[in-house]
Amino acid sequence: MDILEEIASEVVKGDSDSVERLTTKALSQGVSAEEVLNKGLVEGMDVVSKRFKNNECFIPEVLISAKAMKSGMETLKPLLAKANVKPQGKVIIGTVKGDLHDIGKNIVSMLLQGAGFDVVDLGADVGKEKFLEYAKKENPDILGMSALLTTTMIYMKEVLETIRNASLEKEIKIIIGGAPLTQSYADAIKADGYAPDAASAVDLSKSLLNK
């Protein structure tokens, strides 16, 4: 097993200390930061993501693997920036105003990062003003919204209209998800996509950006 396979394997196991140690070791052996990212960390999270999609692992395990990936990413980040390595795409994500449930949104955020996206997580209870502020500031490719309640999901339309009516640098794809949502609701509010679960949100993001 080479060092990149080892990194991927430790990400799958969720061993943060090993991932951090092996990432440093790989860099000291002359492996590029981009290779460590794509063939080590992302490769490992890709395995986790597939297992999750196939119902082969549990949610807390996904998050433990995400933490392991993050520990490697912290070492790589300055090097990736220096080498001008571009992410898969940039996503801003948040649970809509009035809704304090953030579990689903957090898992989507972790899986997107695991797939190589740059994710700006705005947290829970996010108003349209904040979504707009970050849409301008971060210039994302995708804006993701989550809601767990039927009383809060209706706010998504307001955010969507705010973003669509603003003059932004580029067209932002808007995707939605959460327990009470359906494809027909996404169609009704004219969102660009709906994902029924976290793993599908990654596939949806990739397909919207033709990755």
Added chain:
Amino acid sequence: MKSGVIPVLSIDEDTIPRAYEKAIKEVWEKGTSVRTEYDRPGDPPSRDATVIITVRQPFGQPRFHRSFADGLGGLSEYVMEVVHGAHDYWVKPVEEILKGRESKDTRWTYTYHQRLFEYRIEDEVVNQIAYMIDRLSKTSYTRRAQAITWNPKLDPPTDDPPCLQRIWGRLCDDDEGGYVFNMNTHWRSRDLFKAWFENVIALTTLMRKMAEAISSKTGTRVRLGRYADISDSLHIYGSYFREIEGDAEKGIQSFFEKLENRTFEERTWNSEFVKPFFINDGLGKGLRPMLEREKEMPQNVRKAIEKELRLMEKDDYVV
């Protein structure tokens, strides 16, 4: 053929994860089909039963099943919500709660902690857990140590009334001159697949806090007895059936295959593994990030969580 009769199931296991797995299996196989207010169009009816679950060793290891809808950091925050009232400040004012579905305020209508520790009645606030501790400390064998959550004025108009209804506790003597604290919790309705486990981790933590408080008050050793968990409607929602049944054509494993394909150790964690994640999961959840993130949390609650954090940092403290 539909009998129209709700089955009554009884489960008795040593540990929480064993009880959780057994309950899912039993409700799945023996439960009846019933619609719920939360079904989305096209969802099959829920699988449902009245169930009493006994966990003989609430802190028996491994204590944590890996199947729950959150991370370990999120679970520790939920425990703080129930035991220390971390999110009581998210509850909206009574006048908004009374508006029911007309209320535009999307804050919560209750927390278990608020109802148990600060139950509002006739313009008074009653700490029912303090009452239980006092009552049991004074009369160990009392049958009156209980705390309720249901508020007949506030709860009927809301969409999400409390699932937990009542906690009841009793002390029994052991052979060594100490007490054994036994606790029952009674639930109106319960999501077995995605809520039961987290509920039980929080309620058994509260159970231990109560035992410690009684021990401190009486000067007598109090150990934990069995935890009994009684649900009128313990259900598996129709929207979860895909996860439970799997889909062989699409390569999606069923929940039961997932159990079969792993050893019990591979589908659970012990407290020692979980504890660092409870403190800080490295992803923005856990006690330290919670204290950092929730600036509006009242000082007294913050102090209680800081105390909990200091306890957790001790080697011998079991989460």
